[in-house]
Amino acid sequence: MKTAILFALLSLNLWADAHLFVYHRFGDAKHASTNVSLEVLKKHFDYFKENKYEVIPLSKLNQALKDKKEIPDNWVVFCIDDSYKSFYTNGLDLFKKYKYPFTLFVYIEATDKGYGDFMTWEQIKDTQDYGEIGLHSYSHKHMVSLSAEAMRRDTDKALASFKKHLGYTPKYYAYPFGEFDERLKKEITSYGFDLVLNQNVGAVSSKSPRDNLDRIALTGDVNLKYELRIKYLDAQWHSPKNYPTNAKLNEIHVTMPASIKKAELYVSGGGWEYIKPEEGVFKSTKPYPLKFKRTRVIIKYGNAYTSKIIVKTSQK
């Protein structure tokens, strides 16, 4: 009995994870799919406060990962993607009021060219008193469809403008649309960012790779309690790596802790199904037809998630 309790405590501790959440627009109901209303945002913030979550800057998580420190289960990190004007005009006040830090991921071209819906460099500078700034590409294209050279051109341009306006080199990069493949990952990580962030369902533990951190987008009135239960599943994806040329997913090969005897698998367009890894290896050659441009392959064990995004590219 004692051993069972000890084991339960130990595994809880081992599974302690931070939660990275992404917001886009604030109090901007015209764009429902990327918006959070200020009422809901306040509700979220109250929930974190009342339930003793500690909202930390991304740099603190970065340091803990570098130091290979245990990640407490009550850490929450806010990311704000795209640098929409509504963050500055509507959202920022609430972050200030709650003293909640954030990292703003800037879509550089929109600011450089003064697109109406986006923050100006002056406004971005203003937010630095309350949060950190990261990079979200120059042109916010579907990057996986670009040639390696064009990927680098986009990133070089973004870095040059960021440095020109803010005076330093950003440490964090978030993929536009959360889309990436092996080619893009290779190019982006070659720049030596401290952290590279995706938009895959999951959480961040001390085992999370710093060049591939999971983030969950919060839009509308989501059930935070459910999102906060999500844990990191320590797994390695051997396949799929890229979108298959014949639009069929012919192989899934993932390694995970050997203690996992039964888990669940999801492929976009299908439902959840049970899988049985053997000695920590799950390998399936069952073909899954790929119905969408963007497919997610997700494995979950209890509340622990690992996932892979594969995106059809328009260029080879």
Ligand SMILES: [Zn+2]
């Ligand atoms: Zn974006």
